[in-house]
Amino acid sequence: MNLSLRFSETVKEHGTKPAFIFEGNETSYLQLEGAINQFASSLTDMGINKGDHVAVVLGNSPYFVISLYGALRAGATVIPINPIYTPDEIAYIVNNGDVKSVITLDLLIPLFEKMNEKLPKLEHIITCETPPTDSKTDVDVTKLSIYTKMKGFTKMLSTGNPSFVGPELSDDDVAVILYTSGTTGKPKGAMLTHKNLYSNAIDTANYLKITSDDIVVTTLPMFHVFCLTVSLNAPLMNGATLLIVPRFSPEIAFELVKSYQATVFAGVPTMYNFLLQYDKAQPDDLKSLRICISGGASMPVALLKGFEQKFKVIVSEGYGLSEASPVTCFNPLDRPRKAGSIGTNIVNVENKVVNELGEELPPNHVGELIVRGPNVMKGYYKMPEETAHTLRDGWLYTGDLARQDEEGYFYIVDRKKDMIIVGGYNVYPREVEEVLYNHEEVVEVAVLGVPDPNFGEAVKCFVVVKDDKMTEDDLLEYCKQHLAKYKVPSSIEFLEELPKNTTGKILRRALKDQVLQK
Template identity: 65%
Template sequence: MNIASRLKEVSQDKGEKIAYHFLDTSVSYRELDDSVSHFAGGLESLGLKRGDHIALILGNSPHFIIGLYGALRLGLRVIPINPIYTPDEMGYILSNGDVKAVITLDLMVPLMGKLESLLQSVDHVILCESGDDRAKGVDLERIGLLNPKMKSFTNVLSLGGTDFEGAEVAEDDTAIILYTSGTTGKPKGAMLTHKNVYSNAWDVGTYLQMSEQDRVITALPMFHVFCLTVALNAPLMMGATLLIAPKFSPKGIFGLSRMHKPTVFAGVPTMYNFLYQYTDGDPDDLSSLRLCISGGASMPVALLKNFEQKFNVMISEGYGLSEASPVTCFNPLDRPRKPGSIGTSIMSIKNKVVNELGEEVPPGQVGELIVNGPNVMKGYYKMEEETQAAIRDGWLYTGDLARMDEEGYFYIVDRKKELIIVGGFNVYPREIEEVLYDHPEIVEAAVIGVPHPEKGEAVSCYVVRKDPALSEEEVMEYCRERLAKYKLPSSIEFLEELPKNTTGKILRRALKAQVLNP
């Protein structure tokens, strides 16, 4: 079983059920599955075959879903790419990933033209109509005549039929290659098999009790693994309805909620912060939610409690990473939720905390979190050495420092690489950030380590404040009352906003790069 064949099952069982709402359009499961079959057949008619690589350079739209499931039905390997990447970033992934076809927006025609001379292996560029005013002058038919490599999505869709059977794929065939953000060196392509993708989506949907009654807001970027599994694949496997937001905005989410009465929302902590801070947000608009899901980064406990109190809905915080498809933990729905915890291991998956020798440490002790289960990637594409370093004896080493309590709840302490060592003492950035988030005049905070001539490293804080009158000395005094001396910031800098990636995750490494390379 794989997610493309599961979609076929759902369409046969619940054909008239609405699969997704997008802008003013509502599409049933039968209509969606028919489009997927048409598109898979169209791709085959272009000469693409099982095992070929196809890239999706798209935002949140039906084109992404049809492209993803159509490619998987044909047995292709899908590489989702962030559409706001630079030409160099895209070019590296397309080249390293041996991509033969690209599905992207009509807006991207100029960029595709720039990349064409560098990417001789790309045989087809399939262009989707964006409806964006910036693309009004783009004539897809004319472009196709001038450049045979370029085709319109609509034309490819018309080449196939609903009777397309699909390719025979094995569960250990690579389904998706996710390029990591490349915090150290070039991005690495995590190869996820059909079994990885299917098992994690099924386990997440089951663990979070998703059903055909659910209406899930899909506002996270679809090219990101958090959205792919939690807010796209899992709901579709369970027959739920997607409420697709083209992009995240507080105004848009409240409007979508008033119209469609969602039951599930998934987001990163920054999204929750924006929703909480939005002055025009009416708690009644979110009253239909039964569950909120947070991941992608640790959520400050103060934000979690404030959001839950304001909107009267529980947030279940979880944990995952691209190499694990991605989810390994969630706070359970049938037992007490513990603020600050990423929860317990979900079904089929084992998590444990180990020391430098790979030996499990006692509850309460900090070590590296490692993961084992059917969700763990088969390896990094064309990077055998890096694969062997990441997967040892079947366990994926996450690079995250964590601890486990006596009841099996895990707590992320920090990234192993972001640990700050001040005069021989370990300082975890998240601990200081939690203190800062508790301050009523602080909206956001990030903490990094910077070189210090005597202590090795020092703590540097970056803060977004509500009140411009809030001073550095006031924040320092606040910290002195709550932190041990060696944990105290050496500096506090006020910013208009913190650097974030496209999912809204605060990028400590970007801050560090600015500090060390001004």
């Protein structure tokens, strides 16, 4: 079984039911199935064969859902990419991922035009039409160097075969490659098979008791693995309805929950903080929700309790990572929820805490969290050494420090070494440091996470520069040109020199202590 086949089965049972609602317009399961087939058919006619890589550079929209399931049905491997990434970041993933076709918004045509010479393997650019806006400028595409590669999404749908039948898929075929930030500064592509994604979607759906009666607020970014499984694939496996939200805002979230009597909301702690702080919110605004799901970062206990007390809805915190498709733990719905815990094993997935030798530790001892199950990735794309280091004896070594209590509940003690989590997104210091080190005036740099009331953590930089006339604004502007918005430092502090140990290694802990003392 795989996502595509299961979706077709769901269509037979819930064909007339809304699969999703977007900007007030409903699309039934039967209509979505037809669009998926038409898009898959046109991809095949275009020359996308089984195993070819297709990048989806889109935000939350029907385009994303049709692109994802259409590409999977055609037998392609999907590579979701954050559309706010910089040209350098997108180009790296497209090239490293051997992408043959990109599906993106027409608004990003100028970006791909600039990158054209850097993308020699890219054969097709499928553009999704957006409504005219004041900020949208008309571009004469016939004069662009990428014009011969361009295809229109809408035309592909209109000419595709609604009865298309795709190639036979194996459980072990790679369905999706998710690029995660790498400790070396370059993203790693986690290869998730059809079995990985299907098993985690169906197990998550059943664990959270998602049924065709549920209406799920899909406001997390679809290109992120949290949304991909919990707010998109899992609901569609069991016939639920998605409320697709292009971008999160407290006002819109409250409005949609009340208007459609939504039953499930999933978000990162930052979203819950914004909802709690929203001054127009009333205690009964979320009364239709039967469950809220939190992940992406640890939720402060004070925030969790404050949210639950105000809105009278339970927040179930869980844990996952891209390499595990992603869910491994959730607080159970049929037993007490423990504040501060990521919960217990979901069905078919095993977590345990081990020491440096891989030996399981007794309760309440801190060690590395490792995971085993049908959801664990095949490996990193074109990175055998990284794969061998992360996958050992059938276990995925997460790099996260955790403990387990006597009742089987897990607690994350610390995140991967030095990793910064900004609003649920992972930022590795090395990636930001590499960018700053490319600036001709920067001598040394150290990056670390500091507490932030809105996003959990923020990126802070300490730098040593050659020219004392260099300003914080100068370096921030430079970072904005080379990094996605959430990776850009919130502040940059200039130092005469960075603290180091006797071997010359920069002492991050000393810098962190300095920040905390202020």
